Amino acid sequence: MAKHRLTWPWWRRWRIIATVPSVYDTPEHLRRKQAIIVGTATSPKWLVFDCPCRQRHRVMVNLNPDRRPRWTVVKSSPLTLTPSVDETLPGSRCHYIIRNGHLHWA
Numbered sequence: 001m002a003k004h005r006l007t008w009p010w011w012r013r014w015r016i017i018a019t020v021p022s023v024y025d026t027p028e029h030l031r032r033k034q035a036i037i038v039g040t041a042t043s044p045k046w047l048v049f050d051c052p053c054r055q056r057h058r059v060m061v062n063l064n065p066d067r068r069p070r071w072t073v074v075k076s077s078p079l080t081l082t083p084s085v086d087e088t089l090p091g092s093r094c095h096y097i098i099r100n101g102h103l104h105w106a
């Protein structure tokens with residue numbers, strides 16, 4: 001019997017797996033549902049992950065309060081990110097929210 005998705009353990013949800021000092025320290029490919037913070041714990045700059053769409057392109061959202069637009073990591077594991085991610089690519093648009101480690105397409 002399929003479990004309700006809210007019962008998924010934390011390691012099957014979106015989460016932050018590391019904080020690294022520089023964008024150059026992020027791996028070329030990230031596993032599904034894994035995100036990395038660039039910066040420091042007290043001064044995060046970017047949240048980096050690979051888009052859950054078929055193209056799996058790299059997504060970087062700004063966490064620096066001095067820049068706009070700005071996103072906030074409400075919770076790191078499982079991940080809650082606000083507001084929604086809205087990436088426009090040639091021919092497609094990736095618009096979703098990540099809340100409590102679950103991704104919801106908008």
Ligand SMILES: [Zn+2]
Nearest residue numbers: 051052053094
């Ligand atoms: Zn995408």
